Amino acid sequence: MTQRTSGQGPEGAVATDIFWWRRDIRPGVTAAFTAVAAGNLAFHVGSDDDAVRRHRASLAAAVGTERVQYMEQVHGAEAVWAEESGDAPVADALLSAGVPVAVMVADCVPILLAGHFDDGRPALGAVHAGRVGLAAGVVPAAVEALRRRGAADLEAWLGPSICGRCYEVPAPLRDEVSALAPGTASATSWGTPALDLPAGVERQLAGLGVAVHKEAVGCTLEEARLFSHRRAPGEGRFAGVVWSHG
Numbered sequence: 001m002t003q004r005t006s007g008q009g010p011e012g013a014v015a016t017d018i019f020w021w022r023r024d025i026r027p028g029v030t031a032a033f034t035a036v037a038a039g040n041l042a043f044h045v046g047s048d049d050d051a052v053r054r055h056r057a058s059l060a061a062a063v064g065t066e067r068v069q070y071m072e073q074v075h076g077a078e079a080v081w082a083e084e085s086g087d088a089p090v091a092d093a094l095l096s097a098g099v100p101v102a103v104m105v106a107d108c109v110p111i112l113l114a115g116h117f118d119d120g121r122p123a124l125g126a127v128h129a130g131r132v133g134l135a136a137g138v139v140p141a142a143v144e145a146l147r148r149r150g151a152a153d154l155e156a157w158l159g160p161s162i163c164g165r166c167y168e169v170p171a172p173l174r175d176e177v178s179a180l181a182p183g184t185a186s187a188t189s190w191g192t193p194a195l196d197l198p199a200g201v202e203r204q205l206a207g208l209g210v211a212v213h214k215e216a217v218g219c220t221l222e223e224a225r226l227f228s229h230r231r232a233p234g235e236g237r238f239a240g241v242v243w244s245h246g
């Protein structure tokens, strides 16, 4: 991952206060990743529940929708459909045919998926791929669940996560994870064993025939505009959101 100058989003991004990156990725479909300025969006960490509700309401307003569907993420490989689930389904991949879906992270890899169904509806997905979920196969689980219902032309946008030069782990853990998720073995910039989670995600997506876009990536540990669990545990989570409109 390349290091970014503090205060600037990825090259070519539309700079706004609450978004790290935001773009119309297909006709009628927009994807975005929030910045720290959007506030903490997770109930299980950081600020009080009222603050999280306010932050979520502001994000929904910025998205132009009444409701963004979140999930209760458990580092698993379960994929669920937003249209058929309750308020906070226990899952690590949230899929929809139009409902805005969100994934919350602070070092794990957020992945947004977009394609279409035969009838023209969008096929959307928000995936949470940390070390455990990546090794458990949450990425192929999400892609396969979308395709089982007929989703075609799937593309993926990776969001900011801790990079392969920063995510230091013990050597046995690096070996264990890279055996399950090839491509993840890495070294820190100071020469110790590390994991490159986005590289592992990218390899899995490529193996599934899904085009990968990396224009929104960045390193959460190095970039103060993003939440990082390693840099500041419990401070908050930012979100990746994909939605359809008009």
Ligand SMILES: [Zn+2]
Pocket (backbone or CB within 6 Å): 001, 162, 163, 164, 165, 166, 167, 219, 220, 221, 222
């Ligand atoms: Zn880094």
